[in-house]
Amino acid sequence: MQQTDEPTGLAKVLMPVPDPHPDVFDRQWPLRVADIDRAGRLRMDAAARHIQDIGQDQLREGGYQETHPLWIVRRTMMDVIRPIEFQDMLRVRRWCSGTSNRWCEMRVRIDGKRSGGLIESEAFWININRETQGPSRISDDFLAGLRRTTSVDRLRWKAYLKAGDREDSAEIHEYPIRFTDIDLFDHVNNSVYWSVVEDYLSSYPELLAAPLRVTLEHDAAVALGDKLEIVSHIHPAGSTDRFGSALADRAVRTLTYVVGEEVKALAAIFPL
Numbered sequence: 608m609q610q611t612d613e614p615t616g617l618a619k620v621l622m623p624v625p626d627p628h629p630d631v632f633d634r635q636w637p638l639r640v641a642d643i644d645r646a647g648r649l650r651m652d653a654a655a656r657h658i659q660d661i662g663q664d665q666l667r668e669g670g671y672q673e674t675h676p677l678w679i680v681r682r683t684m685m686d687v688i689r690p691i692e693f694q695d696m697l698r699v700r701r702w703c704s705g706t707s708n709r710w711c712e713m714r715v716r717i718d719g720k721r722s723g724g725l726i727e728s729e730a731f732w733i734n735i736n737r738e739t740q741g742p743s744r745i746s747d748d749f750l751a752g753l754r755r756t757t758s759v760d761r762l763r764w765k766a767y768l769k770a771g772d773r774e775d776s777a778e779i780h781e782y783p784i785r786f787t788d789i790d791l792f793d794h795v796n797n798s799v800y801w802s803v804v805e806d807y808l809s810s811y812p813e814l815l816a817a818p819l820r821v822t823l824e825h826d827a828a829v830a831l832g833d834k835l836e837i838v839s840h841i842h843p844a845g846s847t848d849r850f851g852s853a854l855a856d857r858a859v860r861t862l863t864y865v866v867g868e869e870v871k872a873l874a875a876i877f878p879l
Contacts, residue, residue, distance in 0.1 A: 616767045617822055617875055618853035621686065621729050622704040622757070624716050630755040632665040632701040638693060638719070644805070647693035649719075651685060651821065652801035654726050658683070658715045659797065661699045662732070671749055677735040680797050681710070681764065682824045684729045686879060687815070691717065691724030705759035706750060709734055709742040712762060731764065740792075768824050768873035769849070771840040771863040778839045782806070782864075784831055794828035800864065800872050803837055807862060808876070818879040825872050829864070835871070838863040850875065 613620045625631060642653035659680075666672045691697065698718040705712035710733045717726040736743035745753075754760060773779060782803055790796040804821055808814055829835055842849070842859045850859050857877055864872035 614851065614853040616765075616851050617820075617859075617877075618851055619684075621684070621727050622714055624700055624714070625702065625756055626700070628702070628756060630702060630752065632661065632668075633698070634661060634664060634700075635696055635698050635720070638691060638695045638697055640693070643693045648815070649691040649695075649697075649717075649724070649726070650801075650805050651687070652798045652805055654685065654717060654728070655683065655798040655801040657697065657699055657717060658728055658730060661701045661715060662713065665701055669749075669752065671746075674746060675734055675749060677737055677791075678732045679735055679792070680730050680732055680825065682731040682767070682822065683797070683801075684820065684822045685801075686727040687819045687821075688725040688727060688879075689719075689723060689818075690815070691719035691726060692722045695719040695721045695724065702756040703753040704729060704757050705762040706745075706753050706757060707760070707762040708744050708750070710762065710764070711745070711753055712759075766824060767822060768861065768875055770865075770870045770873060771838050771861050773838055775840070776838045777841050778837075780837055782835045782837050784829060784833055784835055786831060789831050792828070794830050797825070800825070800874070803862065803864065804874055804876065807837070807839065807860075811860075814876065814878065819876065820879050821874060821876050823872060823874045827869060827871050829866060829871050833866045836865050838865060850877075 644650050698720050700716045704714045712731050715728045734743045734745050788795045788799045840861045844857050848855045860876040862874040
């Protein structure tokens with residue numbers, strides 16, 4: 608469990624997997640061609656889909672797909688500890704690390720069983736009411752199951768990131784939205800935001816050579832037809848403490864996803 612003297616915010620320590628534990632949802636499937644880059648590495652947008660998929664599987668197998676079918680992710684923190692490589696078998700484990708009445712934080716650990724690759728993640732999920740499209744109370748029985756792996760029961764939302772300005776940006780470029788990017792909520796699916804991160808990192812392959820943390824927060828939906836622009840910044844080591852004192856010793860790169868003047872999402876990228 609996270610202790611009070613541990614770093615918080617972007618530098619937070621992720622809860623370790625409580626293994627063995629009967630309430631850790633544990634599944635395996637092969638890493639497929641559509642999920643890798645040209646070097647054979649499991650991409651982060653594909654990992655984001657796996658994080659979504661195991662959540663849906665857990666709902667279905669737990670009998671909650673009808674009562675809690677709709678969830679929106681507010682933030683995902685993903686640590687690429689060691690790359691997971693093509694033709695590996697993925698072991699994907701999911702458990703709760705924090706709860707409230709309408710949202711929860713869910714940890715997902717993805718292991719490459721053959722290569723020793725490892726991705727750790729934590730996502731802040733909001734339960735959505737089908738009719739109102741707003742946050743909805745989680746049922747007592749569902750909540751009781753979530754709490755079996757965590758003692759955090761007063762989870763609050765706090766944004767870790769602030770938008771970057773156009774004036775001092777390192778780069779601004781447009782990211783075209785495709786019809787296939789749109790999901791059930793009629794807006795861009797979470798995994799597409801991670802495609803933007805992968806696109807950015809393609810110019811900085813050295814960042815993928817070391818353990819890396821990417822945190823992505825969603826402020827507003829992106830719709831088909833929106834002109835999405837990515838505003839990037841590079842904050843050198845020692846240049847700012849805006850990300851907390853624990854990260855002042857390393858460079859932090861940020862991406863601000865904007866449509867016009869409206870901020871849609873934010874990402875921070877830095878070595879662990």
